[in-house]
Structures are given as structure tokens and as C-alpha cells.
Amino acid sequence: xxxxxxxxxxxxxxxxxxxxxxxxxxxxxxxxxxxxxxxxxxxxxxxxxxxxxxxxxxxxxxxxxxxxxxxxxxxxxxxxxxxxxxxxxxxxxxxxxxxxxxxxxxxxxxxxxxxxxxxxxxxxxxxxxxxxxxxxxxxxxxxxxxxxxxxxxxxxxxxxxxxxxxxxxxxxxxxxxxxxxxxxxxxxxxxxxxxxxxxxxxxxxxxxxxxxxxxxxxxxxxxxxxxxxxxxxxxxxxxxxxxxxxxxxxxxxxxxxxxxxxxxxxxxxxxxxxxxxxxxxxxxxxxxxxxxxxxxxxxxxxxxxxxxxxxxxxxxxxxxxxxxxxxxxxxxxxxxxxxxxxxxxxxxxxxxxxxxxxxxxxxxxxxxxxxxxxxxxxxxxxxxxxxxxxxxxxxxxxxxxxxxxxxxxxxxxxxxxxxxxxxxxxxxxxxxxxxxxxxxxxxxxxxxxxxxxxxxxxxxxxxxx
Amino acid sequence: xxxxxxxxxxxxxxxxxxxxxxxxxxxxxxxxxxxxxxxxxxxxxxxxxxxxxxxxxxxxxxxxxxxxxxxxxxxxxxxxxxxxxxxxxxxxxxxxxxxxxxx
Numbered sequence: 001x002x003x004x005x006x007x008x009x010x011x012x013x014x015x016x017x018x019x020x021x022x023x024x025x026x027x028x029x030x031x032x033x034x035x036x037x038x039x040x041x042x043x044x045x046x047x048x049x050x051x052x053x054x055x056x057x058x059x060x061x062x063x064x065x066x067x068x069x070x071x072x073x074x075x076x077x078x079x080x081x082x083x084x085x086x087x088x089x090x091x092x093x094x095x096x097x098x099x100x101x102x103x104x105x106x107x108x109x110x111x112x113x114x115x116x117x118x119x120x121x122x123x124x125x126x127x128x129x130x131x132x133x134x135x136x137x138x139x140x141x142x143x144x145x146x147x148x149x150x151x152x153x154x155x156x157x158x159x160x161x162x163x164x165x166x167x168x169x170x171x172x173x174x175x176x177x178x179x180x181x182x183x184x185x186x187x188x189x190x191x192x193x194x195x196x197x198x199x200x201x202x203x204x205x206x207x208x209x210x211x212x213x214x215x216x217x218x219x220x221x222x223x224x225x226x227x228x229x230x231x232x233x234x235x236x237x238x239x240x241x242x243x244x245x246x247x248x249x250x251x252x253x254x255x256x257x258x259x260x261x262x263x264x265x266x267x268x269x270x271x272x273x274x275x276x277x278x279x280x281x282x283x284x285x286x287x288x289x290x291x292x293x294x295x296x297x298x299x300x301x302x303x304x305x306x307x308x309x310x311x312x313x314x315x316x317x318x319x320x321x322x323x324x325x326x327x328x329x330x331x332x333x334x335x336x337x338x339x340x341x342x343x344x345x346x347x348x349x350x351x352x353x354x355x356x357x358x359x360x361x362x363x364x365x366x367x368x369x370x371x372x373x374x375x376x377x378x379x380x381x382x383x384x385x386x387x388x389x390x391x392x393x394x395x396x397x398x399x400x401x402x403x404x405x406x407x408x409x410x411x412x413x414x415x416x417x418x419x420x421x422x423x424x425x426x427x428x429x430x431x432x433x434x435x436x437x438x439x440x441x442x443x444x445x446x447x448x449x450x451x452x453x454x455x456x457x458x459x460x461x462x463x464x465x
Numbered sequence: 466x467x468x469x470x471x472x473x474x475x476x477x478x479x480x481x482x483x484x485x486x487x488x489x490x491x492x493x494x495x496x497x498x499x500x501x502x503x504x505x506x507x508x509x510x511x512x513x514x515x516x517x518x519x520x521x522x523x524x525x526x527x528x529x530x531x532x533x534x535x536x537x538x539x540x541x542x543x544x545x546x547x548x549x550x551x552x553x554x555x556x557x558x559x560x561x562x563x564x565x566x567x568x
Binding site: 022 | 470471474477478479481482483484485486488489490491492493494495496497498499500501502503504505506507508509510511512513514515516517518519520521527529530531532534535536537538539540541542543544545546547548549550551552553554555556557558559560561562563
């Protein structure tokens with residue numbers, strides 16, 4: 001058994017190691033070392049917890065068993081999961097953090113003596129407030145992440161689900177959460193605690209259903225942030241420094257990512273959260289628009305254009321992930337490079353379904369990370385490039401964001417693909433993208449549409465090179 | 466007058482938010498997915514609360530209504546810890562620089 005002061009120091013050390021884990025991610029070279037720091041921090045935190053309890057009773061065996069069961073499941077998932085499924089995986093993991101926070105809060109509420117928080121029915125007020133916040137945020141994280149997971153997995157439709165009176169209903173529930181928390185803290189009633197959990201689960205569910213599939217980068221980042229705040233709430237209850245530091249880090253990390261994602265779409269956070277984007281706009285304009293001529297081509301045409309180019313910029317999007325085309329794409333690029341054609345990749349901040357989604361897929365396909373560029377880094381290069389190869393992206397290339405103030409995506413930063421000498425657009429059909437709007441790029445003089453599955457088309461192009 | 470320990474914890478919390486703010490802004494955008502998976506893993510340090518909760522049952526009755534939630538939380542957090550760190554490791558191993566000697 002070690003003293004409370006000593007264990008507090010060790011918790012502080014593991015908190016510092018977690019900061020270093022995030023710090024390492026500032027560059028791919030230091031990132032692996034950072035992850036290692038994170039693991040050490042976790043080992044220290046768990047070991048110290050064991051030591052601070054001291055008496056090695058039979059309960060310990062059960063702790064190890066449950067730890068091992070979880071660990072094996074986690075390790076199995078980590079090795080099996082395909083990289084294209086990362087968004088679902090992260091959403092699933094968020095839900096587990098949320099649920100774990102809820103369970104710890106329940107346990108502390110039922111048996112406050114174990115945590116030195118008072119006795120049942122007479123819990124210290126401060127602890128009860130912290131506990132309620134941790135439990136409520138944890139419950140919202142859990143049910144929200146489940147919905148996000150179902151939408152990303154395709155089990156639930158990715159289109160926004162909206163109904164009349166949705167926003168007033170949500171507002172009412174959010175207010176009732178505050179009221180119930182207040183009543184819970186003044187009466188210590190256990191039934192109010194369960195009611196608080198129930199309505200928190202409900203609001204998590206209701207908050208995410210109106211948000212469409214392509215807004216998932218914001219949702220995942222937001223839930224990431226919530227899982228941090230939930231952990232911090234529990235950290236305050238348990239008076240544990242490691243948990244407080246980590247909760248704050250994760251909370252601000254998720255918030256920053258949501259901000260970056262919103263900025264990438266030029267939409268306010270509230271606009272995304274209120275949801276319904278892209279669901280309604282479609283019906284009005286599509287009927288009135290006349291059919292415009294489109295140039296379409298096949299793999300041979302595309303190969304011909306690329307063979308005669310001296311530089312090619314690849315613009316990947318969610319469609320590449322769906323078609324699992326990243327490996328075929330890299331093979332195509334290898335062939336291009338053999339012909340001394342300069343190739344680089346342009347990544348829009350909201351390409352894919354989560355922050356950094358495209359980068360991971362390209363890394364998986366052995367694309368060196370110094371060939372992959374962010375929007376600001378590469379946008380000026382389109383004017384000097386010969387061919388832009390757009391694979392599975394749409395709205396992020398739409399010039400209407402710069403020219404048409406009526407467009408719902410007006411003001412969104414887009415890749416200046418149209419400045420290239422020619423544009424190759426791999427797409428299944430002319431259907432509009434997520435925002436429900438037509439892409440002018442399809443009808444440009446220098447655009448060649450390649451209607452096909454992204455993977456098959458890329459493979460065919462490689463054959464023709 | 467003595468300062469409530471809560472204030473110290475609040476100070477740690479506030480300062481950590483600022484540290485998080487600056488550290489996360491310096492994360493390169495290409496590593497945003499590993500950032501999310503590693504934050505998942507570290508936020509599962511909530512397992513320390515779960516362990517305390519699980520061991521709160523007395524020796525005759527290890528699974529009482531409060532400790533069972535602790536045990537369940539241990540498993541959930543462990544899935545995240547192992548899954549989160551390992552999948553991050555797997556992802557980071559894929560990030561490679563251009564080979565110097567081009568074939």
C-alpha cells in the first residue's frame with residue numbers, strides 16, 4: 001500500500017506522459033514515440049491504482065479477468081479492423097468511454113463510501129454535482145456515438161432524420177436535464193439519478209439523428225470532446241489528477257477538431273448541430289434545370305491525358321474509401337512516376353468521414369506522407385498542374401463555393417481543381433453530392449467525366465498507361 | 466483561511482485545457498485520425514475509477530449492485546485502452562517518408 005500523496009504524484013506523472021503522447025503527434029517521426037509515452041502513462045496509472053488499494057483480495061483476480069477480457073476484445077478489434085472503417089471504430093470507442101463513465105458514476109452513487117464521498121443519501125454536494133455532470137455527459141456521449149456508429153456503418157440511413165418540433169423538444173429536454181440535476185443535488189433521491197441518466201441517453205440520441213452522413217467529421221470530433229469532459233467530470237469526483245488532466249486534454253482536442261471541421265465547411269458549429277443539411281434543398285431546383293452537355297470518357301482517354309502530362313494532382317474523397325480504391329490508386333501513381341510524371345495528393349479538411357481519414361488510407365496504401373498536402377499548401381499549384389484526378393470527391397471541388405452566393409456551400413474553402421489544364425472526374429453518376437447541389441465542374445470544357453466504380457476505373461487506367 | 470482542494474483541481478483542469486489547446490493545434494492535420502484514436506485510449510484512464518469501484522465489494526460478496534458496474538466499466542475501458550493504443554500503433558506504422566533511392 002502506498003500513500004495517497006505518492007500515488008497522486010504518480011497520477012500526475014501519467015498525466016504528463018499523456019500530454020507528451022499528444023505532443024508527439026506534431027510530426028509522423030515523433031508520433032510512435034508519443035504513442036509509447038501514452039502506453040507508459042496508462043501502465044503507471046493502473047499499477048498505482050492497484051498499489052494504492054493494497055490488500056490483494058480475491059476481488060483482484062476478478063479485476064484482472066475483466067481487464068483481460070476487455071483487453072483481448074480490444075486487441076482483436078485493433079488488428080482486424082480495416083482502415084476504411086476507422087470512423088466507425090472511433091465512434092464505437094467513444095461510446096465505450098461514455099458508458100464506462102456512466103458505470104463509474106452509478107457505482108459511485110450507489111456506494112459513495114468506497115470513494116470517500118459520504119454515504120448513500122448523504123453524498124457531499126460538490127461530489128454529487130461532479131458525478132451528475134460526468135454521468136449526464138457520459139450518457140450523451142454513449143447514445144450519440146451509437147447513432148453516429150450506426151450511420152457510419154450504414155445500418156442506419158446517413159440522411160438526416162428530421163421531424164416537426166424537433167428543436168423545441170431538444171431544448172426542453174436540455175432544460176429538464178439542468179432542472180433534474182438541480183433537484184437531484186438538493187434531494188439526493190436515487191430515482192432522480194436514474195431519470196437524469198434516462199433523459200441524457202435520450203438527448204444524445206435525438207441530437208445526432210438529424211445530422212447527415214457527411215457532417216460526421218464534426219459529430220465524431222464533438223463526441224470526442226464530450227468523452228473528454230465526461231472523463232474530467234468523473235476525475236473531479238474521484239479527485240484523480242490523471243483523469244482531470246486527460247479529460248481536459250481530450251475535451252479541448254475534440255473541440256479544436258470540431259472547429260477545424262466546421263471551418264472546412266464554412267458553417268457554424270450550431271448550423272451543423274441543428275442538422276437537416278442537404279435534406280430539403282434538392283427538390284426545388286433540380287426539376288427546372290435543363291440538361292447540360294457533359295464530356296464523358298473511358299480509361300484509355302484518361303490514360304492518354306495523364307501520359308502526356310508532366311504533373312498530376314490527385315484529389316481523393318469519401319468515394320475512394322467506399323470503393324476501397326486507395327491501393328489501386330497508388331499502383332496507378334507508381335506507373336505515372338515511372339514515366340517521370342510528378343504526382344501529389346490534395347486533401348480537403350473535410351474529405352472523408354472523419355478528420356484525417358484520407359491521410360490514413362493513403363498511408364495504408366504506402367503513399368509517402370510528404371507527397372500528401374493540405375488544402376492551403378497545394379491550392380496554388382493547381383494552376384500549374386496538367387491534370388487533376390478527382391476520385392470520390394465532389395462538393396469540396398465545386399467552384400460554386402467561390403462564385404455563386406446563392407449556393408448553400410458558398411464561402412466554403414474548396415480545392416481550385418478547375419484551374420488545372422484538364423480535370424478527370426471519377427464518379428458513378430452525375431448525381432449531386434452531399435450538399436444536394438450540382439457541381440459546375442462536371443460541365444466545364446476541360447473536364448472529362450469517367451463514369452465507373454473508382455477502383456475498377458483506376459485499375460483500367462493503370463493497364464492503359 | 467484554507468483553500469478548498471477543489472480549487473487546486475480546478476486550476477489543474479483549466480491549465481490542462483490550455484495545454485491541450487496549444488498541443489492539439491500543433492498536431493499535423495495528416496495525423497488527425499491517430500489523434501482521435503489515441504485520445505480515445507487515454508481518456509479510458511477512467512479505468513482507475515472502475516477498478517476502485519470494482520474492488521469496493523466486500524470479500525463475501527464481490528459482486529454487489531455497485532461493484533458489478535465497476536467490473537463492467539473495467540472491461541469497457543480495457544477494450545478502449547488496448548484497442549485505442551494498438552490501432553494507433555498500427556496506423557502510425559504506416560506513415561512513411563519517401564524512399565531516398567527511387568527504383
